[in-house]
Amino acid sequence: MNFDFSDEQNLLREQAQAFLQEHCRPAAVRAVLDGDAAYDAALWEKMAELGWMATVIPEQHGGIGLAHLELCVLAEELGRVVAPVPFSSSAYLATEALLLAGSAAQRERWLPKLATGAAIGTFALAERAGQTRPERLTTTAVDGKLRGVKLPVADGDIADFAVVVAKAEHGDGASLHLAELADANRQRVATLDPTRSHARIAFEDHPAEPLGAAGEGWALAQTLLDRAAVLFAWEQVGGAAAALEMAKEYALGRYAFGRPIASYQAIKHKLAQAYVKNTLARSNCYYGAWALSTNAAELPLAAATARVSACQAYYYASKENIQTHGGMGFTWEFDCQFHYRRAKLLSVNIGSEATWQDRLIRAVEAQAAA
Numbered sequence: 078m079n080f081d082f083s084d085e086q087n088l089l090r091e092q093a094q095a096f097l098q099e100h101c102r103p104a105a106v107r108a109v110l111d112g113d114a115a116y117d118a119a120l121w122e123k124m125a126e127l128g129w130m131a132t133v134i135p136e137q138h139g140g141i142g143l144a145h146l147e148l149c150v151l152a153e154e155l156g157r158v159v160a161p162v163p164f165s166s167s168a169y170l171a172t173e174a175l176l177l178a179g180s181a182a183q184r185e186r187w188l189p190k191l192a193t194g195a196a197i198g199t200f201a202l203a204e205r206a207g208q209t210r211p212e213r214l215t216t217t218a219v220d221g222k223l224r225g226v227k228l229p230v231a232d233g234d235i236a237d238f239a240v241v242v243a244k245a246e247h248g249d250g251a252s253l254h255l256a257e258l259a260d261a262n263r264q265r266v267a268t269l270d271p272t273r274s275h276a277r278i279a280f281e282d283h284p285a286e287p288l289g290a291a292g293e294g295w296a297l298a299q300t301l302l303d304r305a306a307v308l309f310a311w312e313q314v315g316g317a318a319a320a321l322e323m324a325k326e327y328a329l330g331r332y333a334f335g336r337p338i339a340s341y342q343a344i345k346h347k348l349a350q351a352y353v354k355n356t357l358a359r360s361n362c363y364y365g366a367w368a369l370s371t372n373a374a375e376l377p378l379a380a381a382t383a384r385v386s387a388c389q390a391y392y393y394a395s396k397e398n399i400q401t402h403g404g405m406g407f408t409w410e411f412d413c414q415f416h417y418r419r420a421k422l423l424s425v426n427i428g429s430e431a432t433w434q435d436r437l438i439r440a441v442e443a444q445a446a447a
Contacts, residue, residue, distance in 0.1 A: 080363045086150050093154040096127065101158045103412045106272055109161040110415075115235045115265070115274035117161045125194030130168055133176070138188035145304075145370045149311045149362070156315030159415045161272035163197050163232040165312065165426075169305040171198025174240040174253070177304075178289030178297050183255060187238065199236040200305075201227040201278060202298065208432050209242075211250025211295050216280065218243040218254050218287075223280035231426060233258070233276030234265040240288055241280070248292020256285040270418035302427050303380040307365035310380075310387035313423050314358050317387070320394040320416040321351045324401040344401060351394045358383070358390035378444055381437035388423070388430045395420040 082090070100120055109117055124130065132148045134140025148168065155164055172191050175184050175198075190196035203209055204216060204227060216225025223241060230239065238257045245252040262279040289297050325348055328339035338344050365383035368376040395416040399406040406413045424430055 080367075082146060082150060086146055089147055090150045090154060093151055094157075096123070097154055097158045097160070101160050103415070106159050106161055106415055107412070109272045115232075116163055116272075120160065121162045121194055124162065124164070128192075130164070130172075130194050131192035132168065134172060134188050134192045138184055139192040140188065141192075145308075146366055148308060149366045149369075152308045152311040153315035156312030156419075157319040159272065159316060159319075159419050163199070163235060163273075165305075165309065166199040166232040166236065167191055167194075167197050169308040170200035170301065171236075171238070171240060173304050174198075174200065174288065174297075174301055177301060178253060179255075180288075183286075183288065187255075190237075196237040197232060197235055199230055199232045199239045200301070201230045201233065201239045201241045203227065203229060208428070208435075211244070214242065214244035214251060216241065216243045218245075218252060218285060221284060221286065222282040223254060223256055223285045224282060226277065226279045228277040229266055229268065229275040230263075230278050231273060231275055233278050234263055234274050239278065241285065242294055242298050245292045245294060248290075249295040250292075251294035251298065252291045253288040253294040253297055254285040255288045256280070256283055268422060270422040272415070272418070273422060299377075303376050304369055305427055306380040306384040306433070307362070307369045307376075309423060309427060310358070310362050310365055310383035313387035313391040313420070314355065314362050316416050316419055316423075317351070317355045317358065317391040317394040320391070320398040320413075320420075321348065321355060323413065323416070324348060324351070324394075324398040328401055338401075347397045347401060351390075351397050354386075354390040354393050358386040361386045375444070377436065378440035381433050381440050384427075384433040385430060385437055388433070391416070391420040392424060 100123055105117055128141050129151055131140040132143050132151065133145055136142040175187055187196060191198060216223065216227060223243060236258055238255060241254045241256050242251050243254055261283060262281060263276045265274055265276050268275050328344050329337050331338045361383040365379040368379035399413045399417060402411060402413055405411055
């Protein structure tokens, strides 16, 4: 049985690689890291011209209408180059939220703008340290007005709208709301990875409209996170593969005592362990991609499995890449930091690894009970 992507999907991968090699070189990533820009606007415009943001958006809303497998391919390649763009916020979260729970009017208004890159969307869930649960939510929505603080919100400083999780006094304890952010009180916050901006958003009687049924927001949010986790896992796998490749190339070209350092057993063990973790994560990502593309009942299990293994693989590969480079790997001039920063950011952006381990345990228990 062949679990690989189809010939058409691999052709898309080749095209994406060629495009990103030309338009998303390390210098472009470093320009955002060192500068004041929140993202690479030029790259974003070129991606929009290729229709990447429109991948899974239906044709009736200006999209291409492809499957989530194609989006997985793009996610992996964007992760490989540590692309400094808000693609995940718009394509993995905001678009998926509208497709999952948006009304006809909401889809008609926002999906065409998301498809062309004219609008950037995001998802606002977290409010404080620790796991976010319905009983811990403090953001409220009364009479179409949001009140509360969301922190951190990925791309919250540049997004045109946010899907906000607010407390509800009935149902599952939460409701989703769509809020435009043009007049919102928002402030950029510092994170370990400045190539992906984050913000603090304070809602002070801010206008919003319900997204989905009232009192069903927590269930919708968990479904949304399961779907996004698969896409983030593919992005992490792409980054892990690039970090391992960077370490290998350096080890082959760096000589010590007359031999390439790649010939020393200590280096071999590091790179071999990274390869094993990357391969396991990729295998789990295939499982997640299948579950996502077929809307299978196993999606919660597949998403948690892919998420946990991808977090572990990317962190290990990015860490050992720095170690393989030695003392120079820790310097600002070397690009090893790109993957380490992104690995740490992606390991917490939709819940920590520990949170997803808990979800994995619950998914296994639910499957066993069924």
